[in-house]
Amino acid sequence: xxxxxxxxxxxxxxxxxxxxxxxxxxDPIVIPIHNWSSQIVMSNVVGQILEENGxxxxxxxxxxxxxxxxxxxxDVTLELEVWEGAFGASFREALGKGGIVDVGDHNAVTRExxxxxxxxxxxxxxxxxxxALNDCAExxxxxxxxxxxxxxxxxxxxxxxxxxxxxALGMDFxxxxxxxxxxxxxxxxxxxxxxxxxxxxxxxxxxxxxxWPGEFVEFPAWEDGCDTDPAVGPNPDAxxxxxxxxxxYLKKAAWEGMEEKWPSAYAVLEQVSxxxxxxxxxxxxVDIDEMEPEEAAEAWLEANPDVWQSWVx
Amino acid sequence: xxxxxxxxxxxxxxxxxxxxxxxxxGAAVVMTLVQYLGGLPEWLHRLPERLVPNFAxxxxxxxxxxxxxxxxxxxxxxxxxxLEWLLDASGNIFFGKRRWPFIGPIPWTxxxxxxxxxxxxxxxxxxxxxxxxTMLWTALIGQWEIAMQTMSVLAIxxxxxxxxxxxxGIAAWKYAWVDYxxxxxxxxxxTLPFFTYLLPAVIFFKVGPTAGAVxxxxxxxxxxxxxxxxxxxxxSPEVVEAGxxxxxxxxxxxxxxxxxxxxxxxxxxxxxxxxxxxxxxxLTAFIGxxxxxxxxxxxxxxxxxGRSFEIGVTIVLLAVMLDRMSKxxxxxxxxxxxxxxxxxxxxxxxxLAVVAFVAFTLVSLVVPFFxxxxxxxxxxxxxxxxxxxxxxxxxxxxxxxxxxxxAFLNVQVLIPFRNFMLSxxxxxxxxxxAAFALALAGRKQATYAVIFFSLVALSxxxxxxxxxxxxxxxxxxxxxxxxxxxxxxxxxxxKWAGRVLLICDTAQTFPSFVYLIPAIMLFGITDIAVIFSIxxxxxxxxxxxxxxxxxxxxPEMTEAADMSGATRMQKLWKVQLPLALPxxxxxxxxxxxxAFFMVIxxxxxxxxxxxQELQRTLAGTDLGKNFVLGICVSLMALTFDLTIMKWAEDKxxxxxx
Numbered sequence: 001x002x003x004x005x006x007x008x009x010x011x012x013x014x015x016x017x018x019x020x021x022x023x024x025x026x027d028p029i030v031i032p033i034h035n036w037s038s039q040i041v042m043s044n045v046v047g048q049i050l051e052e053n054g055x056x057x058x059x060x061x062x063x064x065x066x067x068x069x070x071x072x073x074x075d076v077t078l079e080l081e082v083w084e085g086a087f088g089a090s091f092r093e094a095l096g097k098g099g100i101v102d103v104g105d106h107n108a109v110t111r112e113x114x115x116x117x118x119x120x121x122x123x124x125x126x127x128x129x130x131x132a133l134n135d136c137a138e139x140x141x142x143x144x145x146x147x148x149x150x151x152x153x154x155x156x157x158x159x160x161x162x163x164x165x166x167x168a169l170g171m172d173f174x175x176x177x178x179x180x181x182x183x184x185x186x187x188x189x190x191x192x193x194x195x196x197x198x199x200x201x202x203x204x205x206x207x208x209x210x211x212w213p214g215e216f217v218e219f220p221a222w223e224d225g226c227d228t229d230p231a232v233g234p235n236p237d238a239x240x241x242x243x244x245x246x247x248x249y250l251k252k253a254a255w256e257g258m259e260e261k262w263p264s265a266y267a268v269l270e271q272v273s274x275x276x277x278x279x280x281x282x283x284x285x286v287d288i289d290e291m292e293p294e295e296a297a298e299a300w301l302e303a304n305p306d307v308w309q310s311w312v313x
Numbered sequence: 314x315x316x317x318x319x320x321x322x323x324x325x326x327x328x329x330x331x332x333x334x335x336x337x338x339g340a341a342v343v344m345t346l347v348q349y350l351g352g353l354p355e356w357l358h359r360l361p362e363r364l365v366p367n368f369a370x371x372x373x374x375x376x377x378x379x380x381x382x383x384x385x386x387x388x389x390x391x392x393x394x395x396l397e398w399l400l401d402a403s404g405n406i407f408f409g410k411r412r413w414p415f416i417g418p419i420p421w422t423x424x425x426x427x428x429x430x431x432x433x434x435x436x437x438x439x440x441x442x443x444x445x446x447t448m449l450w451t452a453l454i455g456q457w458e459i460a461m462q463t464m465s466v467l468a469i470x471x472x473x474x475x476x477x478x479x480x481x482g483i484a485a486w487k488y489a490w491v492d493y494x495x496x497x498x499x500x501x502x503x504t505l506p507f508f509t510y511l512l513p514a515v516i517f518f519k520v521g522p523t524a525g526a527v528x529x530x531x532x533x534x535x536x537x538x539x540x541x542x543x544x545x546x547x548x549s550p551e552v553v554e555a556g557x558x559x560x561x562x563x564x565x566x567x568x569x570x571x572x573x574x575x576x577x578x579x580x581x582x583x584x585x586x587x588x589x590x591x592x593x594x595x596l597t598a599f600i601g602x603x604x605x606x607x608x609x610x611x612x613x614x615x616x617x618x619g620r621s622f623e624i625g626v627t628i629v630l631l632a633v634m635l636d637r638m639s640k641x642x643x644x645x646x647x648x649x650x651x652x653x654x655x656x657x658x659x660x661x662x663x664x665l666a667v668v669a670f671v672a673f674t675l676v677s678l679v680v681p682f683f684x685x686x687x688x689x690x691x692x693x694x695x696x697x698x699x700x701x702x703x704x705x706x707x708x709x710x711x712x713x714x715x716x717x718x719x720a721f722l723n724v725q726v727l728i729p730f731r732n733f734m735l736s737x738x739x740x741x742x743x744x745x746x747a748a749f750a751l752a753l754a755g756r757k758q759a760t761y762a763v764i765f766f767s768l769v770a771l772s773x774x775x776x777x778x779x780x781x782x783x784x785x786x787x788x789x790x791x792x793x794x795x796x797x798x799x800x801x802x803x804x805x806x807x808k809w810a811g812r813v814l815l816i817c818d819t820a821q822t823f824p825s826f827v828y829l830i831p832a833i834m835l836f837g838i839t840d841i842a843v844i845f846s847i848x849x850x851x852x853x854x855x856x857x858x859x860x861x862x863x864x865x866x867x868p869e870m871t872e873a874a875d876m877s878g879a880t881r882m883q884k885l886w887k888v889q890l891p892l893a894l895p896x897x898x899x900x901x902x903x904x905x906x907x908a909f910f911m912v913i914x915x916x917x918x919x920x921x922x923x924x925q926e927l928q929r930t931l932a933g934t935d936l937g938k939n940f941v942l943g944i945c946v947s948l949m950a951l952t953f954d955l956t957i958m959k960w961a962e963d964k965x966x967x968x969x970x
Contacts, residue, residue, distance in 0.1 A: 030521075032520075033607070033611075034614075035607075035610040035611045035613070035614035036611075036614045036615065037611070037614070037615050040611060060520060060521040060522075060601045060603070061598055061601055061602070061603055061607035061610075062520050062521075062599070062600065062601045063511075063599040063600065063931060065931050066511070066512070066515055066520070066599070066600070066931050067520070069512075069515060069516065070515060070519075070520040073516070073519075075519045075520050075521070076520060142719075142837060143716070143719045143720040143723065143724055144719075144723060144724060144728070144839060152838065155919070155928070156925060156929060157928065157929040176838055176919065177838075177919050177921075178838050178918075178919045179838070179915070179916050179917040179918045179919035179920065179925070179928070180917040180918075180919075181614055182613040182614055182616070182829070182830060182917065183829070183830075183833050183838055183917060183918055183919055185614075185615075185616035185830075186616070186829075186830045186831075186833035186834050187833060187834075187837060187838060189616055189703065189834060190706065190833070190834040190835075190837070193703060193706065193707040194707065194712075207615050211616070286615070287615050290695070290696075
């Protein structure tokens, strides 16, 4: 009889984890992959963690803006890098339409602003101060901009307000919009060859930091209301007369049905949180060490078990 | 009063089309001058904002009605499930996706062997080397898996496009009303910018390989329909009569008489389908198509020129291989054997292929390298190529040339030209376009031109449309200045014509994204970089059709010119070029169509045209606005298409070709 009880208990105990797992659907969790390395590796890292958790995972390549519509429809289950600056607008719009939920922030800050590679500083030693930058504006002139310097802004749809800032601070710069991130890299790469001074839009964490060391230009510090109230900031009559917030969020988002369909995976996702150095390291494995993303994810997981193992339990 | 109204039409009729066109131009010039002097009221210069109808809003409403209330979404999502099943199965076979039937992936050596044998069967040793070599390159450069991801989708999308295109083509040939209904839809589909396909594909067919397959299929269908109809119309009545005499049923007629007789045209259609499918490899990566395209975008995003160049080479090799093989298939006539020939003799090649496939599969079970080229075993030269490209861009004379081009062409020519085009009042611009259509084609085309461009003006995106047009016109003009002489010189000898045509094939299939980056590194983010990248693409048809046109000039004509003692120049200018002009016009038209296609993609460099707005709509799922912008591009392209094609046709019949 006692044996029987033990056997039963053992049986129940054995089944418990199975039952707990069985709550999660067997359908694959679809993770979107975009075209920058940290996101690709992070997706693979989280994918492998979820596989460890017993879930089936599939990856799908998508456009980083159009992905929010797919998350809403449930075609894609989650999104690991929602940048405040670049995708905040798309994300908020999708939140408004419904179908997508905010799963919390990473322990990372994102910053997006005017940036220059280190060799620029040799030509314009007063940097990173913005007034010093303005004093050497003619160093940044191109055939098309005449006397004025050229500032290469991100694609228009990133809504970076470079134009407004130049006007508000009375800078001698012409703002040119690049069409894609790749276009920005191409310009920096071309400037690198002859160490030509260049000032472009850039962000962190980003692979570019490892390839081209550089710094952000220090504008008058961001204050709340700088984008809505002209009185805020040095120019009393203009909006956007200060730098971007140096601490933007990096969020995770998920399809609204995820919590119900894969509760355990959703719990893991809530725990997931990477820091700036961790993200930079993931990007480095691919961009500098030339690993394939899956391989980089394996290597990262192996090197940092203490970071992620607690998320699974 | 009554006298005036009756006399007006007779007066009009007396004026020839070109005279009316001149009047239009005159009116446009006057209007522009008045505008310069500041005398033109603002509402005549540009359509006031408040008069712009809310097309985007209406379209949005229609979309959500069709999507949700009519249940289209449910229908397409059901179709998606079937398609997904097919894609999963082919994914398993090609690259070992963990789905039914769990037999893949096929070892690369087995694929290479089969490709070589198929190549040998179709076109001898040269194609065998091309087939096997392409596979070998793909595997050794370390792109096997991503290339097979691409192929697994194309292996579904291309047959799908073939079946749908063939059926619609047969329907259009059988029933006139289908033909009438399909023609305008096809024209719009062919001119609609790619970004307009993206959003509907994602919403209706789920982001991922399914949406990629659907977008590819839709893009590849039109030439299949056109070629099928063309082939069936050409079937000679004798053959049809023979079929009827032997008592064929309707279906037998189609299956055993019409389709085999139209074999050549249908196979040309197949060739076009394959080429268009490959052209979509990179673009569909935006909506979840896995494989080469997705990898290319990722490589570009992290500034790896060398690796993205290698992927470009793989895509070109695959395209050239499939193109040459399918063309060899067109030429190859079915073999016939004597009665009683044993099975193995009739199907020698098939058996050989099966044996090689099985043998390599077995060997790969023992030698892993034969199954999969492992990590770190490939021969990719990404880093070295990076340095090579950067070194080239840093050569003194290259920099000097681009610097000069930027200072002269951009600042002195292109930017003033753009500002000039923008300074023309909208009605004057429409008059100019109408005059162009009237002078070249006729009143019908001119009417279309006025309607189409007025719609563009009504859409409220006029300035951006003009900038788009400016890029297209500048690029095509430059492309003609470079491409036509190349074509004329190349047409002189068979050898050179062959070489130049090969370069054309390469330039056309090489993914345009790969040279966006070098274009920027050469010219910066400027109009020249945009025009340069369009130029490469637009030059291809110009050169190709010039060679084609000059080669098909009837030899009697050139002989006659030789006999009458014409010099080489005289012969070229007075005989060959005039006779080749209609064909060259077709090339010119295609160059404009290619330019409209490419100018939208150039938004990735940085433009201020419709492409930039289209790119922006991708973010916010603005289906209505996305469609309005797409239609604007389509309408402008169609105006040119209708006009130039009509002109080429008129010229052709006038020359008796």
